Amino acid sequence: MARAVAESFRKYLSMSDPLKYTIRKARLSDMENVFLLSNDPVVRGQSIHPHRISWEEHVSWFSGKIKDPDYVFNVAFDIQNKFIGQVRYEVQSESAVVSISISHDFRGKGLALPLLKKTATKIFRKRTNLRQILAYIKSENAASSHSFIKAGYTYYQNEIINNEKYDIFILMRPV
Numbered sequence: 001m002a003r004a005v006a007e008s009f010r011k012y013l014s015m016s017d018p019l020k021y022t023i024r025k026a027r028l029s030d031m032e033n034v035f036l037l038s039n040d041p042v043v044r045g046q047s048i049h050p051h052r053i054s055w056e057e058h059v060s061w062f063s064g065k066i067k068d069p070d071y072v073f074n075v076a077f078d079i080q081n082k083f084i085g086q087v088r089y090e091v092q093s094e095s096a097v098v099s100i101s102i103s104h105d106f107r108g109k110g111l112a113l114p115l116l117k118k119t120a121t122k123i124f125r126k127r128t129n130l131r132q133i134l135a136y137i138k139s140e141n142a143a144s145s146h147s148f149i150k151a152g153y154t155y156y157q158n159e160i161i162n163n164e165k166y167d168i169f170i171l172m173r174p175v
Helices: 002-013 028-038 041-046 055-065 112-126 142-150
Strands: 021-025 071-078 083-092 095-102 132-138 154-161 164-172
Touching: 021 112, 028 041, 028 055, 028 071, 028 083, 071 112, 083 112, 095 112, 112 142, 132 142, 132 154, 142 164
Parallel strands: 095 132
Antiparallel strands: 021 071, 071 083, 083 095, 132 164, 154 164
């Protein structure tokens, strides 16, 4: 019964989206898709840690993150079960840091906005103590900044990380 309700809710949420898809918690079987996406040159170029990730590093990181209760790891697939991307939240007390990556074949299709909105709604609902979500975006990444602003985030401040300027956007818990 709970599974049917969850599936109906996922279908309802995606009804007005540009593409039909599902969002679910990442599991071990997603490791290779996430590895390939994480090493995509565009993704690496926007990352705080831009170095290529080895398979061994990824296995250790991924295995730990999918078990970590303070790490909310979502993956999205289209109706043909093609991997769309990931939206992850690292929760620290009343705050979380969000990270989103969209696979090459799905970029430019307007999916970042609904994925950000749906996963933020879900994490605020499940984590009642969570007060805010932060997003770190390279200052020159106008497309990502635009997606986060449309998803309800506001500019908060900037910070230099690894000699790169990042704009930090914040989404406060809805009242």
